[in-house]
Amino acid sequence: MGDMLVSIWSILANFGMDTGDIANKIGSIIAVDEKGDYTGTLAPLAEVPLVGSIILLFADIGNSAGQSGPTTIA
Amino acid sequence: MDKKNKNKLDSQSKHLIIGVFAVLVLLTFSAVMLIAAFSFSEASKNPDMSVVDTQQDVSYQVQASTTAPSYTVGDTVTHSTLNNAVTNNNDSDNTEAPHIEKNDSAESTTQKVETISVEGLEEFTKTGDNYISDSPDNEFIELVVAEKGVDAEYLVAIYAVADLGNNFVLEFDDKRDESGKVIRSPKTLKRIYHINKEKQITTATGKPTGNDGVDYGTSIMTYYLVTEVVMPEYPDYFTEVG
Known part of the structure; x- marks a missing residue:
């Protein structure tokens, strides 16, 4: 099941991108709104094994990157 | 021994005991002060140690970046890394954004930052x-x-x-x-x-x-x-x- 995802994951890594870059690029299809809910085309897949983990990872990263000014970790 | 001499001896014993006790108190106090001074000196040399000792809650201000923060699957960021990101915040040579794992749960300086990993996927590193x-x-x-x-x-x-x-x-x-x-x-x-x-x-x-x-x-x-x-x-x- 996961072969295709594992492979595309490797292709992305070969570009020299980090997950922050990817989160920026797919921010329009998965994001976190001001209430903390996942939004976007991919949001309904958040519970799917593996796929959901990737989606939530990018959503959280994108959410962190989307903040203006310094990122506060409290 | 008559009653007068006995009272005199009791009085001398009391003074002796008080004297010994006072010396012990002074020695103990001196030892505590020495230990405290040594600990403070070591803590000053090692910032991490001073952070751990204070047990204070801290809000980390990570250096602002024009790009998204970099997350690398498989890495672990320690509090000393975060601490360096904070203390080096005004360092003009520190142009690289800190690489930080999932960090929304850092409640205190002694709590380890959670590592992001995606089960079933290999580490996000270039293989070709x-x-x-x-x-x-x-x-x-x-x-x-x-x-x-x-x-x-x-x-x-x-x-x-x-x-x-x-x-x-x-x-x-x-x-x-x-x-x-x-x-x-x-x-x-x-x-x-x-x-x-x-x-x-x-x-x-x-x-x-x-x-x-x-x-x-x-x-x-x-x-x-x-x-x-x-x-x-x-x-x-x-x-x-x-």
């Missing part, structure tokens, strides 16, 4: 170089032509070398531009073929139907990663990207 080809002679395009009966005109191969089974062929619709050339854009992407190391093919359409060997979740995730992330890396091959 990506190549792209639309040549009919490309081995992966030839394979899709032979096995799926698709004309090579609609196909573009994106694959990694060394061959670890990370090979993809993109199939596009029969929509053409003014010059009659097949339009290769995210909107015209029809299927994504994945070819593993054993040359087995699985197919993703990005839709609930038409997938072969992959579930819908994998299909749509791969579809979006290809259209939003991979294709924009090759603006000479694809249109309407980036």
Whole structure:
């Protein structure tokens, strides 16, 4: 099941991108709104094994990157 | 011994006991002060130690970056890393954004930051170089032509070398531009073929139907990663990207 995802994951890594870059690029299809809910085309897949983990990872990263000014970790 | 001498002896004993007790108190106090002074000296040499000793809640101000914070799967960021990011915040030489794992749960300086990892996926590190080809002679395009009966005109191969089974062929619709050339854009992407190391093919359409060997979740995730992330890396091959 996961072969295709594992492979595309490797292709992305070969570009020299980090997950922050990817989160920026797919921010329009998965994001976190001001209430903390996942939004976007991919949001309904958040519970799917593996796929959901990737989606939530990018959503959280994108959410962190989307903040203006310094990122506060409290 | 008469009563007068006995009272005198009792008085001398009391003074002796008080004296000994006072000396013990002084020695104990001196020892505590020495230990405290030593600890303070060591803590000053090691900032991490001073942070741990204070047990204070701290809000980390990570250096602002024009790009997204970098998350690398598999790495662990310690509090000393975070602490350095804070203390070096005004250092003009510190142009690299701190690499931080998931960090929304750092409640105190003694709590370890959670490591992000995606179970089932390998560490997000470069294992080779990506190549792209639309040549009919490309081995992966030839394979899709032979096995799926698709004309090579609609196909573009994106694959990694060394061959670890990370090979993809993109199939596009029969929509053409003014010059009659097949339009290769995210909107015209029809299927994504994945070819593993054993040359087995699985197919993703990005839709609930038409997938072969992959579930819908994998299909749509791969579809979006290809259209939003991979294709924009090759603006000479694809249109309407980036």
